[in-house]
Amino acid sequence: MKNCLSLVLAAALASAALPATANEVINVAIIGEPDTLDPMVSTKDVVSIVTQHVVETLYTFDSSWAVAPLLAEDLPTIADDGKTYDIKLREGISFSDGSAMDSADVVASLQRWLKVASRGKVVADKVKSVTAKGMYEIEIKMSSPYAPLLSLLAFSNSAAAIYPEEILPQGDGQIAEVVGTGPYKYGEHVPDQYLQLVRFDGFVPRDEPANGGSGKRGQVPDEIRFVPVPDPNTRVEGLLSGQFDFADSLPAESYDRVASSDKAKPVLLEPFGWPIWAINHKAGLLSNQKIRQALLTALPFDDMLFAAFGNDKFFKVDGAMYPQGWAWNTDAGTELYDQNDPDNAGELLEEAGYDGTPLRILTSRQYEFHYKMAEVAKQALEAAGFKVQMDVVDWATLGQRRDDPSLWDIYISHSPFLPEPALTDMWFASSRVGWSEPEKDKLADAFVSETDPEKRKAIFAELQKKNYEDVGFIKVGNFNALLGEAKSLEGVDPSPWPYFWNAAKK
Incomplete structure (x- = not known):
């Protein structure tokens, strides 16, 4: 299975080329290789941290954990009985393979999510139908009111990710090449060394000011490199030496060393x-x-x-x-x-x-x-x-x-x-x-x-x-939770799933 996953990752990344120049590279130490680039089929944080830059959902969370629209135009219109959700989609959105997003892509993606995602399966028996009501509108009908639906659709973990209908496999199969609508796309992948994200030139951000994961997502770094570093002490040393701009999941006993560093500072998420x-x-x-x-x-x-x-x-x-x-x-x-x-x-x-x-x-x-x-x-x-x-x-x-x-x-x-x-x-x-x-x-x-x-x-x-x-x-x-970042790094909001689309180095 491990070999199969490696082949899938290689296929997903093979067609993307390195940028001609990389003016700003953000190096992020994570706890290991993501075993998939499809966030729909994984609940692992290491998958969510990487894939949220490439693949998007209809909704997301703002800085106060309120649900906010992302690929949806706005929050849905919900019928008085709580069983029907009408969702208008943003127009003019492209996937990184060049295809345009419409309601057929959204319907097919949500139907797959209900079948293969652990959080989709939770609600699957309560969803009567997901249908298109035109090129840029969908309708979700429920058998009974379901209060957490929007939160499930907003979560980047076991995500209700939106893909082009054409790439979705039959049944429970894996996606051969993961593409999304996010600000970055997959570049080069060197197993056990780094997974590179490069700007997606066709990305269309929202107009609202950035607010947590909602609002305008930037494309500030030319390149984001996620570096798998399984040993926690190696993540600490790499942060302190300046090798990494950000390091996830550091051991508690490293707090004082990071706090006294001239190159790095601790980020404490409390309570996490x-x-x-x-x-x-x-x-x-x-x-x-x-x-x-x-x-x-x-x-x-x-x-x-x-x-x-x-x-x-x-x-x-x-x-x-x-x-x-x-x-x-x-x-x-x-x-x-x-x-x-x-x-x-x-x-x-x-x-x-x-x-x-x-x-x-x-x-x-x-x-x-x-x-x-x-x-x-x-x-x-x-x-x-x-x-x-x-x-x-x-x-x-x-x-x-x-x-x-x-x-x-x-x-x-x-x-x-x-x-x-x-x-x-x-x-x-x-x-x-x-x-x-x-x-x-x-x-x-x-x-x-x-x-x-x-x-x-x-x-x-x-x-x-x-x-x-x-x-x-x-x-x-x-x-x-203890994380660490370079003192020169700006634009990274404290989060259980840190994102780097607005990150820059002073």
């Missing part, structure tokens, strides 16, 4: 998000609820977070899915968080008839804090009676293995705090973790169907409570 232990409900050991409860009972979240970040400046032991100050914050069910009770966990294992089958934890060292959390957890779980098998792989391999339920019991990931809880697809049975429980499924359906904000908050509190009771997935705590 939460580490996740994703649980396999489809097959294997954790399809047993008692064993899941034993897992939650045994985990020492305080120790895990301290091992991962080393300083409480970078973490908080907090079981609420959203931190204080967010509309979704609730303490429902959090009495089951951070029990750190190996004896009780052992009793639950005995009740479950645990036979010593290894608990397989799939993780990577490219996000070093994932691995450090797993190392501490392993000791606590073994003390409770689990046999633990650590499968440590590179991030691209983890992304492939997690799609096969026979290969893991837990995979470790993380997420920023997202403006809409439904953007976390693990709440839904259609996600790769496959968490399905009758009461939870009813709550999830009620949550996305309800349009009253206060009622949605109450339902979300019940969802959080159910997550702790049934152990759908596990939040480890809150953490702040």
Whole structure:
């Protein structure tokens, strides 16, 4: 599979030539190679960071996380019953292959998104139809109101990306050559060295002032180079030496070094998000609820977070899915968080008839804090009676293995705090973790169907409570993310998915 992906990447990049001159090159260190250039089929941040410069969606988020139009002309007209969305498209938009965007491209792209994207699958059974109403207008009909729809259409992760209809494969196939409407297109790709983006001369920006990801997207750098650097300490050294203008996901212990540098400065996203232990409900050991409860009972979240970040400046032991100050914050069910009770966990294992089958934890060292959390957890779980098998792989391999339920019991990931809880697809049975429980499924359906904000908050509190009771997935705590940028770099807004179309060096 890895060879196939390399061929797809090579094909996607082969036709793009290097620019004759490169007056301004922005070098960005990322945690590894994107394993696809098609953001529709990936939830990985490393894919979103790169592809958002090339491929666009109908909507996006502004700096306050409100939904704003991107390829759509404006926000949609929604029928009084909440079931019909009329969306007018911008005219005069071209793809980087020279073709013009129209409603046929948008309809075909959204229909593919509903079939192949993890977030598209979440809403697919509620979409009755996606149809064209002319060359520059589409209509989405729902079987019932669906409050998070615009947020799903705006997200660059498992994105409802808009492609030319002609390049879309049949069924679940991969796109041979990824093209989009964004300010950049793919240039040269040297595997394990860099992926080059160059300006798309036919790009048509919006007229509104830039506001987060919305408004006018620039083409300030001649070239953006994304450099895969799997080792976090190498990312730090490259930033400090001036090799990189920006570096993603730096270890917390490097903060003081970066802050005292004459060439670089730290960028702290606070609060950023939460580490996740994703649980396999489809097959294997954790399809047993008692064993899941034993897992939650045994985990020492305080120790895990301290091992991962080393300083409480970078973490908080907090079981609420959203931190204080967010509309979704609730303490429902959090009495089951951070029990750190190996004896009780052992009793639950005995009740479950645990036979010593290894608990397989799939993780990577490219996000070093994932691995450090797993190392501490392993000791606590073994003390409770689990046999633990650590499968440590590179991030691209983890992304492939997690799609096969026979290969893991837990995979470790993380997420920023997202403006809409439904953007976390693990709440839904259609996600790769496959968490399905009758009461939870009813709550999830009620949550996305309800349009009253206060009622949605109450339902979300019940969802959080159910997550702790049934152990759908596990939040480890809150953490702040450390990134770094050159002191000479301007025009990069702090973001979980940094973008560089307005970046410039002084």
